[in-house]
Amino acid sequence: AQKVTQAQTEISVVEKEDVTLDCVYETRDTTYYLFWYKQPPSGELVFLIRRNSFDEQNEISGRYSWNFQKSTSSFNFTITASQVVDSAVYFCALSEQYNFNKFYFGSGTKLNVKP
Amino acid sequence: SAVISQKPSRDICQRGTSLTIQCQVDSQVTMMFWYRQQPGQSLTLIATANQGSEATYESGFVIDKFPISRPNLTFSTLTVSNMSPEDSSIYLCSVALAGTRNEQFFGPGTRLTVL
Numbered sequence: 001a002q003k004v005t006q007a008q009t010e011i012s013v014v015e016k017e018d019v020t021l022d023c024v025y026e027t028r029d030t031t032y033y034l035f036w037y038k039q040p041p042s043g044e045l046v047f048l049i050r051r052n053s054f055d056e057q058n059e060i061s062g063r064y065s066w067n068f069q070k071s072t073s074s075f076n077f078t079i080t081a082s083q084v085v086d087s088a089v090y091f092c093a094l095s096e097q098y099n100f101n102k103f104y105f106g107s108g109t110k111l112n113v114k115p
Numbered sequence: 116s117a118v119i120s121q122k123p124s125r126d127i128c129q130r131g132t133s134l135t136i137q138c139q140v141d142s143q144v145t146m147m148f149w150y151r152q153q154p155g156q157s158l159t160l161i162a163t164a165n166q167g168s169e170a171t172y173e174s175g176f177v178i179d180k181f182p183i184s185r186p187n188l189t190f191s192t193l194t195v196s197n198m199s200p201e202d203s204s205i206y207l208c209s210v211a212l213a214g215t216r217n218e219q220f221f222g223p224g225t226r227l228t229v230l
Contacts, residue, residue: 045221
């Protein structure tokens with residue numbers, strides 16, 4: 001079974017719009033970690049955030065915010081006032097307590113921000 | 116974080132040949148990993164590169180096809196052996212730093228095309 005599902009394959013928005021990228025995960029562990037990475041066209045993965053399963057507090061970093069909801073097994077990512085430079089593929093990932101160095105990546109969501 | 120470099124950045128190879136990809140980190144790291152990202156797909160962990168011992172391979176990946184070396188704490192190589200067009204992918208090195216709570220940082224990737 002897919003451990004991380006990113007149902008949105010591709011999203012297109014116009015600059016300054018807000019956009020939310022969905023991530024749903026599946027695990028039986030009570031301790032686990034969730035991540036978001038950005039992959040711009042250059043190909044390099046850029047680490048954005050790490051969240052452990054015991055910390056459900058939402059986080060905001062500039063135009064980025066993350067909404068972690070254990071009840072729905074979701075860890076959604078919102079970009080406020082999107083910019084063209086936000087255009088990239090965004091990956092959500094999960095690692096579990098028994099092998100926390102093994103990352104399960106979602107299939108990614110390609111975000112196109114048009115001027 | 117860490118500064119991670121990979122060589123080559125890209126290559127075009129002939130079927131049946133082998134290519135060795137190098138990953139260099141600017142600081143000593145506890146863990147090094149190799150991932151494959153097939154065209155338009157997500158990332159899949161190939162193996163964990165262990166310093167001074169054989170790599171730990173994930174299901175579906177074998178040492179004969181993807182031999183890995185890690186002679187010290189800052190360097191690793193991945194060889195893609197007896198290549199076929201199905202091996203055309205981006206190969207990424209990642210590292211986990213001690214004390215970074217299992218965050219993984221990725222190199223720029225090696226874009227491989229097999230003809």
